[in-house]
Amino acid sequence: MNKLQLRNVSKTYKNGVKALDEVSIEINSGMFGLLGPNGAGKSTLMRTIATLQQPDRGEIFLDDIDVLNQKMELRKVLGYLPQSFGVYPKLSAEKLLHYFAELKGLSSKAERKKMVDYALEITNLYEVRTKHVAGYSGGMKQRFGIAQLLLNDPKLIIVDEPTAGLDPAERHRFLNVLREIGTNHIVILSTHIVDDVKELCTDMAILNGGKLLCHKKPIDAVLDLENKIWGLTIDREDIEKYETGFSLISSNYNQDNSLNIRVYDEAKPGEGFVKVQPDLSDVYFVHLKADETEAINSQS
Template sequence: MKLVIDNLSKTYPNGVRALTNVSLRLTNGLFGLLGPNGAGKSSLMRTIATLQEADTGRIFLDDLDVLTNKTEVRQLLGYLPQDFGVYPTLSAERLLDHIAQVKGVGNKTERRALVEALLAQVNLFADRKKQLGTFSGGMKQRFGIAQALIGDPKLIIVDEPTAGLDPTERNRFYNLLSSLGDNTIVILSTHIVEDVSTLCSRFAIISRGEVLYSGEPGEAIKALTGKIYSKAIPTAELDQYQTKYDVISTQLKTGKLHIRIMAEQEAGNGFIPVEASLEDVYFSQIMNRATHVY
């Protein structure tokens, strides 16, 4: 499968410009859409999922025009929105059965087999009789993936799926998502850099509705090799360093402020070279975008 997004733009009635000429090319596998809160990620996901109209631009899933063939697209789509609600008094088994009916699985025997197989796939079979209101955040997210998988989708969209999960549930969710991408396009929208570095073979950085970078994580990191330097400074001196250097990130550790800068040449002044990371790529792109907004 191939998903092609060309020059997609969207402005809401209140004047907020959510997307500006967004163009991306996606194939089977996990694709990370990385950006801060309010960057336009959810707007892009909702548009791809046929839940809102675009002002301009085109989206094609293979030869299918997504913006004009909504019913056909929805038959090929699995979607886990950022705010996925459940009926707290229903069991996982009962609600998934109901969703399967809504999605067109009419045969009761077939539906029961599907529900059991999906709950086993997301490691919830032992909890299938429990009320969804008793589930942890990670369990609810795994249930959300189960409902998204009904109908053998060719395109799966998951919007901020690991936000609020503890490390154990996040790792469990990583393993689940990794198993889905062989024959499916999986779009992972997130503001957590670790999600992308752990899971995705390709990614894009989006900020203020614009795509700032698109490519492979390894290539993006390679481009910053030898350009990242770090130093611990007193917090009160941060403004001075921001004036003189391209400070891309800061982190307070044991009373000292550790800053990371990007420099084309040896930085000197006590800075030490450090290994570049995808987080450096992300912050450098966001910083560059902010610097050139007038």
Template sequence: MQLIIQSLSKTYSNGVQALKNINLTINSGMFGLLGPNGAGKSSLMRTIATLQEPDAGSITLGTIDVLSQKEAVRKTLGYLPQEFGVYPKISAEDLLSHLAVLKGISNSRERKDLVTSLLHKTNLYNDRKKHLSGYSGGMKQRFGIAQALLSNPKLIIVDEPTAGLDPAERNRFLNLLGELGEETIVILSTHIVEDVKELCTDMAIINKGEVLMQGSPLKALQELQGKIWSKRVDKGETESYKSRFNVISDKLVAGKPTLHVYAPAQPEPGFEQVQPDLEDVYFSYIFGRQPQLSTL
């Protein structure tokens, strides 16, 4: 199954153009959608999830026209938005069972077996009787995945799922996502590069409503080979280097800025060529290149 997005555009009433002629083809498996806050990721996810209408363009999921067959989409969609509410004074087990009824699972035996299976899958079974108000952020996210899996979806959308999670909860959540079936399209929308690096075999980078690249992380890294240069500089020199070179990132290492520069050859003596990582790929498109679609 494929999710095909063609020429998708959206401008809000306040004049903000959130999506600008988006074109993406997404296959089964984990797909990472990377971009800074405000890049248009959530607008794209809400449109795919039938929560808002675009101004132009089309979306198809297999044989389903997403924009005109909304009920058909919702029957095969699992959606975990960036922020979602839960009833605080109800247990995870009871709420999941209630949501299963709303999904049309009326047989009590079937429903109980499904709820039990999902609670085990999300590692919440031992806390199934606890009120959701007592759940940590990571536990609530795992509950969100449990409810998203109720209808055995063919498309799962998770929007900024690890923001605010501590490292242990983040690892549990990413492991859970990684175990989802190969026949399912899972879109992971995030600004956290490490989430995509660890999970996804295909990805896209979006900024200011435009897709800057789509391809495999491995090919994106290969394309940067020999083009990332690093140098430690004094704090007062950073702006001078930024004015002269294509600096894609700078971070403090042991109190001194370390610059990464995107260049086809050594910018000047003192720069060392380094192995690119996915963070370099991300920053090279966000900060180091002119906006243009690259397919890798």
């Protein structure tokens, strides 16, 4: 089983923004979800693990590879799909994959064909392999991105915000591809979409302001909130009262413009509240709320 270890990884940009703050974590084979809002430091962390930028301090190991000092060794076993990955020439998926396979050192034609066919099959692109990638839909381009990173059979796969902008059907197809490859590799899925993690990941962490707020299996993180999430329907005008008087973690509108609110509390917070079943969104918002409160208290 492969293992990725980060120890006290920190990065502060020249403008003073602390993008990573003493991040220490261990990630094993399987699907790992890195959750956090935009600007949380997720892309900085992904780029750092992928050796595209250097941290100020810290250590990263993939099995026996010292990532920060053996960059080329890491890149040989890395598959990285950034948020945007360029414009493709007017070549078919099949021809492009053969070209990428040659670049990755697959000189045997038979071996190359075997890997290209495998990558096309697993990403459900085999039927459209002769079409130009430039004419693919957004979801197909994302799946092609996965196909090209599979060519060197990587130990570690990093995908950064892969479902942003995909329609529901394309998102579903893309997540199925990730699920398929997630059994034999370390796959890190960086996202701000809680449902992506809920549907796919056996392990997860929440990052905000460059700090790791939580690292747990999704099922355990949800269990921790059992009997601590409370729901109430309120008038829209009363929202401020509940924001100041309770630990409000989320709200959503009903058709009559009333609001369903969810509150975190160890005991029933007040009249009318009913206990509701916690979910992964509650985990996410509870940790972000606690982090926000801590930041406010430290400034006062």
